[in-house]
Amino acid sequence: MLRRRLLSGPAPNVQVMTNWINTVSRGHVERGVRGRFTQANHGKPHMLRKMARGDWIIFYSPKTDYPDGDPLQAFTAIGQVADDEPYQTEVTPDFQPWRRNVDFLDCTETPIRPLLGQLDFIEDTSRWGYMFRRGVFTIDDHDFEVLRSAMTGPP
Incomplete structure (x- = not known):
């Protein structure tokens, strides 16, 4: 019975949360945290419409500011x-x-490089930045937990 339910998807009325990465400069992230909001892909609605209440978003900042900030990663x-x-x-x-x-959590800014070998969405550590060019993308629960733990400490 349990096996069948797992193969056929979640039970009715069970919300499945999605974990997202949103690639945004630190300056824009800071404005979002202060205002309790996020934008994506330069203000376009497409990816935001895919998100649901309760989904998690982790923000990756390649630069301090857009478009001419210093590298941050x-x-x-x-x-x-x-x-x-x-x-x-x-x-x-x-x-x-x-x-x-x-609703943002208190967290510590966390460099990506020490985590590269732990993140499944990074398929090639020599070309790790490629995924972030998509702007917004999903990650699995394992990668979310690696990042959440690095940013906020033990649960």
């Missing part, structure tokens, strides 16, 4: 999606990005 924030749908806001008349509300 660190995980800079972790949080949980706190709403049901993306919403649009006006930053300027020419820029109206889509956002999701996020």
